[in-house]
Amino acid sequence: MQFRDLSKQYNLHKLEIDAAIESVLNKADFIHGTKVVELEEELAQYVGAKHCITCGNGTDALQLALMAWNIGSGDAVFVPDFTFFSSGEVVSAVGATPIFVDIYSDTFNIEPVKLESAVKKVKEQGKLDPKVVIAVDLFGQPAEYDRIRSVCNDYDLLLLEDGAQGFGGRIGEKRACSFGDISTTSFFPAKPLGCYGDGGAVFTDNDEWAALIRSLCVHGKGSDKYDNIRIGMNSRLDTIQAAILREKMKFLDEELEACNRVAESYSNLLRDNIIVPTVRPNYSSAWAQYTILLKDSDERNLIIQRLKDYGIPSNIYYKKPMHEQKAFEGIVLGEEYFHNSVEVCRRCLSLPMHPYLSDREIKDVTKVINEDCIMSDEI
Numbered sequence: 098m099q100f101r102d103l104s105k106q107y108n109l110h111k112l113e114i115d116a117a118i119e120s121v122l123n124k125a126d127f128i129h130g131t132k133v134v135e136l137e138e139e140l141a142q143y144v145g146a147k148h149c150i151t152c153g154n155g156t157d158a159l160q161l162a163l164m165a166w167n168i169g170s171g172d173a174v175f176v177p178d179f180t181f182f183s184s185g186e187v188v189s190a191v192g193a194t195p196i197f198v199d200i201y202s203d204t205f206n207i208e209p210v211k212l213e214s215a216v217k218k219v220k221e222q223g224k225l226d227p228k229v230v231i232a233v234d235l236f237g238q239p240a241e242y243d244r245i246r247s248v249c250n251d252y253d254l255l256l257l258e259d260g261a262q263g264f265g266g267r268i269g270e271k272r273a274c275s276f277g278d279i280s281t282t283s284f285f286p287a288k289p290l291g292c293y294g295d296g297g298a299v300f301t302d303n304d305e306w307a308a309l310i311r312s313l314c315v316h317g318k319g320s321d322k323y324d325n326i327r328i329g330m331n332s333r334l335d336t337i338q339a340a341i342l343r344e345k346m347k348f349l350d351e352e353l354e355a356c357n358r359v360a361e362s363y364s365n366l367l368r369d370n371i372i373v374p375t376v377r378p379n380y381s382s383a384w385a386q387y388t389i390l391l392k393d394s395d396e397r398n399l400i401i402q403r404l405k406d407y408g409i410p411s412n413i414y415y416k417k418p419m420h421e422q423k424a425f426e427g428i429v430l431g432e433e434y435f436h437n438s439v440e441v442c443r444r445c446l447s448l449p450m451h452p453y454l455s456d457r458e459i460k461d462v463t464k465v466i467n468e469d470c471i472m473s474d475e476i
């Protein structure tokens with residue numbers, strides 16, 4: 098069994114994908130080709146944003162947003178304590194200070210009440226200038242944007258949506274990557290919309306920021322690449338990757354629906370014995386991960402081993418909260434803030450999740466977990 102079966106997807110759509118790659122080879126427009134422009138238009142339309150600028154990966158996408166806003170030394174950027182390293186890394190990379198904020202223990206997303214108290218605390222301390230909130234659509238579910246937005250309005254903060262895991266998710270009819278002042282995503286192969294290598298994109302409705310980001314990702318270009326008017330970076334999506342993504346966009350909604358069915362089956366079969374993922378009413382997840390909570394790390398170790406005995410892969414996303422990462426040593430507020438992220442790190446386990454998981458496979462996974470969770474209850 099595969100954790101995320103990318104070969105099955107490729108084999109189902111091999112003819113179209115191969116033809117798309119071949120057309121780029123024939124045209125030899127490998128960098129900034131027409132397929133990149135077409136993809137950007139399609140992506141912008143899909144998420145409901147005015148501008149889409151593709152780039153090298155999801156980490157660059159986040160950094161480009163912070164660079165466009167001129168975030169740097171002396172600025173505070175609020176980041177959930179439970180996320181992939183990139184969400185905080187880019188803050189330090191531009192010279193600003195990440196302030197980690199605890200999460201909800203059920204949706205794993207940043208908790209708005211704790212966000213507000215973290216902002217207040219930074220203001221009171223007076224050392225840093227609160228500037229940006231990075232909200233992450235963790236495991237595919239959009240963060241709680243109505244409440245996050247109201248904190249941003251109250252304290253005059255910019256909102257950056259890290260939609261690396263969220264592409265295709267929704268709140269009502271509004272799609273992920275349209276909730277931030279700037280929003281970003283990643284096309285890393287295992288993400289909900291993945292290419293066959295690295296890729297990323299930035300979304301915004303703001304013309305000025307869009308123009309700045311277009312410049313920043315091509316060496317701070319002015320009238321062209323050899324007229325350089327600011328320090329930028331080199332970050333672009335290959336035309337081959339754009340061609341692949343255009344094909345994949347055609348069946349993305351179908352895949353998202355299939356993931357919803359898988360999640361529903363998992364949850365129906367598991368919810369009597371363990372804590373299954375919570376999706377808030379009116380929210381729709383892109384199911385980058387299906388993550389359960391076990392009683393403690395002992396039970397988790399047992400389940401990982403038993404799954405492995407049956408050839409079933411599982412992964413811990415994430416083992417460590419951000420504030421415990423060595424790279425962030427010495428910049429953290431108070432330990433009392435992180436009750437939920439610490440607890441979730443000890444108990445979370447992500448199960449195989451992709452659109453092509455069969456009913457048989459779902460039964461096999463849930464059978465192992467149900468047997469062991471009941472058994473460990475009896476001990």
Ligand SMILES: *Cc1c(COP(=O)(O)O)cnc(C)c1O
Nearest residue numbers: 154155156181183184261283285
């Ligand atoms: C994957 C990921 C990123 C980074 O994307 P890359 O394309 O790997 O650089 C950023 N944030 C989150 C939450 C992610 O899961």
